[in-house]
Amino acid sequence: MFTNLPFFPQQASVQAGQVDAIYFFMVAVTAFFSLLIATLVVVFAVKYRRRHDDDIGVAIHGSLPLELLWTFVPLVIAMVMFVWGALVFFDLYRSPANAMEIYVVGKQWMWKVQHMEGQREINQLHVPIGRPVKLIMGSEDVLHSYYIPAFRVKADVVPGRYNTMWFTAKKPGEYHLFCAEYCGTKHSGMIGSVIAMEPPDFQAWLSGGRAEDSPVAAGAKLFQDLVCHTCHMGDTQGRGPVLTGVFGKPVQLQGGGTVIADEAYIRESIVNPQAKVVAGYQPIMPTFQGLVTEEQLLQLIAYVRSLSQPGAPVPAGTPKQ
Amino acid sequence: METPTLTYLNDGHGLASWLLTKDHKRIAILYLVSITAFFAVGGFFALMVRLELLTPAGDLLSSETYNKMFTMHGVVMVFLFLVPSIPATLGNFFIPIMVGAKDLAFPRINLLSWYIYVLAGIFTLYSALSGGVDTGWTFYTPYSTAASNTHVMSAALGVFIAGFSSILTGLNFIVTIHRMRAHGMTWFRLPLFVWAHYATSLIMILGTPVIAITVLLVAAERALHLGIFDPALGGDPVLFQHLFWFYSHPAVYIMILPAMGVVSEIVQAFARKNIFGYSFIAFSSLAIAVIGFLVWGHHLFVSGQSVYAGLIFSFISFLVAIPSAIKVFNWTATIYKGAVSLDAPMLYAIGFIGLFTIGGMTGLFLAAIGLDIHVHDTYFVVAHFHYIMVGGAIMGYLGGLHYWWPKMTGRLYNEPWARVGAIVVFVGFNLTFFPQFIAGYLGMPRRYHAYPPEYQVFNVFSSAGASILAVGYIVPLIYLTYSLFKGRRSPADPWGARGLEWEIPSPPPTANFTVSPVVTHGTHQYAPSKEVGIV
Numbered sequence: 001m002f003t004n005l006p007f008f009p010q011q012a013s014v015q016a017g018q019v020d021a022i023y024f025f026m027v028a029v030t031a032f033f034s035l036l037i038a039t040l041v042v043v044f045a046v047k048y049r050r051r052h053d054d055d056i057g058v059a060i061h062g063s064l065p066l067e068l069l070w071t072f073v074p075l076v077i078a079m080v081m082f083v084w085g086a087l088v089f090f091d092l093y094r095s096p097a098n099a100m101e102i103y104v105v106g107k108q109w110m111w112k113v114q115h116m117e118g119q120r121e122i123n124q125l126h127v128p129i130g131r132p133v134k135l136i137m138g139s140e141d142v143l144h145s146y147y148i149p150a151f152r153v154k155a156d157v158v159p160g161r162y163n164t165m166w167f168t169a170k171k172p173g174e175y176h177l178f179c180a181e182y183c184g185t186k187h188s189g190m191i192g193s194v195i196a197m198e199p200p201d202f203q204a205w206l207s208g209g210r211a212e213d214s215p216v217a218a219g220a221k222l223f224q225d226l227v228c229h230t231c232h233m234g235d236t237q238g239r240g241p242v243l244t245g246v247f248g249k250p251v252q253l254q255g256g257g258t259v260i261a262d263e264a265y266i267r268e269s270i271v272n273p274q275a276k277v278v279a280g281y282q283p284i285m286p287t288f289q290g291l292v293t294e295e296q297l298l299q300l301i302a303y304v305r306s307l308s309q310p311g312a313p314v315p316a317g318t319p320k321q
Numbered sequence: 322m323e324t325p326t327l328t329y330l331n332d333g334h335g336l337a338s339w340l341l342t343k344d345h346k347r348i349a350i351l352y353l354v355s356i357t358a359f360f361a362v363g364g365f366f367a368l369m370v371r372l373e374l375l376t377p378a379g380d381l382l383s384s385e386t387y388n389k390m391f392t393m394h395g396v397v398m399v400f401l402f403l404v405p406s407i408p409a410t411l412g413n414f415f416i417p418i419m420v421g422a423k424d425l426a427f428p429r430i431n432l433l434s435w436y437i438y439v440l441a442g443i444f445t446l447y448s449a450l451s452g453g454v455d456t457g458w459t460f461y462t463p464y465s466t467a468a469s470n471t472h473v474m475s476a477a478l479g480v481f482i483a484g485f486s487s488i489l490t491g492l493n494f495i496v497t498i499h500r501m502r503a504h505g506m507t508w509f510r511l512p513l514f515v516w517a518h519y520a521t522s523l524i525m526i527l528g529t530p531v532i533a534i535t536v537l538l539v540a541a542e543r544a545l546h547l548g549i550f551d552p553a554l555g556g557d558p559v560l561f562q563h564l565f566w567f568y569s570h571p572a573v574y575i576m577i578l579p580a581m582g583v584v585s586e587i588v589q590a591f592a593r594k595n596i597f598g599y600s601f602i603a604f605s606s607l608a609i610a611v612i613g614f615l616v617w618g619h620h621l622f623v624s625g626q627s628v629y630a631g632l633i634f635s636f637i638s639f640l641v642a643i644p645s646a647i648k649v650f651n652w653t654a655t656i657y658k659g660a661v662s663l664d665a666p667m668l669y670a671i672g673f674i675g676l677f678t679i680g681g682m683t684g685l686f687l688a689a690i691g692l693d694i695h696v697h698d699t700y701f702v703v704a705h706f707h708y709i710m711v712g713g714a715i716m717g718y719l720g721g722l723h724y725w726w727p728k729m730t731g732r733l734y735n736e737p738w739a740r741v742g743a744i745v746v747f748v749g750f751n752l753t754f755f756p757q758f759i760a761g762y763l764g765m766p767r768r769y770h771a772y773p774p775e776y777q778v779f780n781v782f783s784s785a786g787a788s789i790l791a792v793g794y795i796v797p798l799i800y801l802t803y804s805l806f807k808g809r810r811s812p813a814d815p816w817g818a819r820g821l822e823w824e825i826p827s828p829p830p831t832a833n834f835t836v837s838p839v840v841t842h843g844t845h846q847y848a849p850s851k852e853v854g855i856v
Contacts, residue, residue: 088691149764160552
């Protein structure tokens with residue numbers, strides 16, 4: 001039962017070593033001060049034990065130098081920990097621009113994944129080693145949290161918004177994937193595995209997907225099926241704003257102000273169109289809340305985003321000039 | 322040995338004399354009995370959790386039942402045991418005596434707070450008995466408002482009501498400490514137990530209204546579908562976390578500050594020596610109370626709050642560790658050149674110092690934002706906060722209960738058994754919770770009904786430790802109860818300690834003091850020396 005007993009998690013990502021370094025430092029500091037205090041307390045308690053029933057201690061009221069010492073030494077150590085922890089966090093937070101993006105949707109009680117190339121999976125995540133991978137994550141229902149202990153990364157998956165996390169896998173293998181935020185009855189069943197593969201193996205696995213299942217292709221089809229294209233046309237004649245080239249750019253809003261047209265804004269514009277209306281347009285778009293799933297929202301976003309990439313397809317339904 | 326003829330215990334007989342009492346000492350006993358009952362209830366839920374986790378598969382309870390068990394464990398232990406534990410029993414009993422007063426400022430409000438507490442307990446028990454609640458004690462949205470179909474409303478109402486009891490207790494303490502101090506009882510002669518409760522009371526009256534509002538908003542969204550937290554209704558789930566932790570992190574200090582106050586008293590009494598650095602201990606309590614209000618965001622490092630908010634909360638979380646460190650060093654220095662006797666209260670206090678040091682320092686792991694990403698919501702966090710709440714708050718509570726037991730009951734408990742009990746609690750506690758640090762760093766998430774088999778060994782240790790810990794809690798229950806009937810009568814000052822409470826008979830008369838005392842020096846002055854002043 002207890003063979004191969006682990007006391008320390010595998011370091012399977014590039015980030016794991018950084019996190020473990022600060023961990024070991026803090027374990028050492030904790031051990032030092034705990035032992036120091038324990039030793040002093042025990043030594044004092046034994047050395048100054050009461051020998052007669054009416055013994056009393058020596059009246060000592062304090063010492064300013066000592067107080068300053070044990071205020072500032074812990075303060076300096078704490079600040080070292082703070083800065084170190086913050087630096088590690090910045091690395092965990094800022095994803096490199098060239099990261100491979102994968103969409104993840106959490107729902108009670110499974111993880112659904114869409115790769116840009118068309119592969120889809122449930123409760124598994126295949127990734128290549130040596131390449132930064134960025135997960136863009138939404139939730140269909142309640143809070144979840146995507147946690148890969150061997151990579152030392154975790155991020156809550158929050159309904160109504162997109163949280164991201166990134167990592168670079170280092171060692172091929174299969175690792176635990178857990179939901180870390182309590183999400184109801186089968187919370188502990190919302191687990192799976194992350195499979196890190198050598199790049200050629202990953203490419204072979206990825207090619208098993210069908211191109212028409214890619215989020216962009218699926219989004220383009222949805223754009224047609226939901227008749228988005230009747231208003232969002234390729235020119236300014238439409239009743240809705242042109243979507244070509246807007247992704248990632250600032251958009252002027254009705255009533256002043258701008259917003260960056262990122263995943264969050266496009267999502268909001270689909271489920272709650274009246275929230276931030278683009279300047280020069282009427283608030284006439286109906287909400288699609290309840291009509292599209294979180295996965296479909298991500299597909300629509302992928303499609304809108306593809307309209308801003310070089311060689312972007314002309315939006316479907318655009319009248320030819 | 323004097324046996325007082327008329328004490329608060331025999332001044333009036335029958336149920337009505339207790340249920341309608343306005344005597345702070347009797348109300349403290351009412352609280353003592355009720356929180357002990359809820360501690361047993363919360364302990365039962367914990368036992369169920371530990372039994373289930375003995376094996377990796379979810380085989381003893383269903384997932385629904387398991388989730389309800391850990392939820393009810395948290396709700397009962399936090400709101401019905403830990404928050405009221407020391408303040409409502411030991412604080413209620415001793416703050417008026419320690420400041421030289423006949424009672425708290427508002428005796429009727431004091432009794433009212435107990436009735437409100439009982440009402441909160443009834444709602445919570447109703448929630449448990451009618452089928453339970455499965456949201457976790459944190460009631461995170463939108464699960465609690467939109468998804469869970471368990472008895473969220475009655476449990477939330479229980480928490481809402483319990484808050485008022487807490488607010489009234491805090492209010493009573495603050496007014497009492499300001500207005501009812503005896504002649505000569507200056508602020509810097511107050512026992513440190515009183516300072517700790519002053520700081521605690523500030524949190525109670527400033528923080529508790531926020532949890533009440535938050536819980537009410539959850540109820541409004543759940544019952545009336547007002548869009549506050551649920552994004553499907555236009556709300557923001559992370560807003561709930563901000564509001565919840567704005568109270569619930571300071572609530573941790575509501576639990577630990579009074580225990581720190583107890584430890585300050587015990588260390589002085591059993592080293593027969595005044596505290597080292599009086600004003601540093603006193604002001605560090607206030608510092609913890611104030612800074613503690615500004616650290617709630619460290620519960621949201623992985624929730625998607627802004628990076629800069631995360632950095633600020635991380636920074637302030639490190640700062641709040643400093644006043645705690647100051648206390649630990651000052652307690653240690655107090656033992657130096659004392660006349661130390663290792664009676665049960667002192668064993669608990671020493672246990673507290675050790676376990677609180679580990680609990681506090683592992684808190685730094687969680688404040689370090691880059692490291693928290695990994696250990697957040699794992700058993701590392703579970704181990705950390707149990708070191709603070711069980712290793713800290715409950716050790717402090719048990720230490721204080723033993724220290725003042727002879728005064729409260731007029732009876733001496735069996736000291737050898739008490740020492741055995743203290744050691745069993747210490748061993749059982751460490752066996753239960755230390756392995757959880759390792760399981761947590763290995764990645765075992767909290768609130769898991771079933772778990773991968775490689776974590777089993779740590780869970781077996783934990784469950785074994787929990788059964789030892791249970792024995793450690795039952796032993797005192799037996800010898801303390803026994804002492805009520807057969808214990809030797811206690812003199813006024815069985816420990817040779819100093820302080821107003823030891824100058825009046827055991828058990829005290831209803832009015833506490835026959836003549837209002839005049840105070841000329843600080844407490845715990847053993848050596849004939851000068852005033853216990855600043856520093």
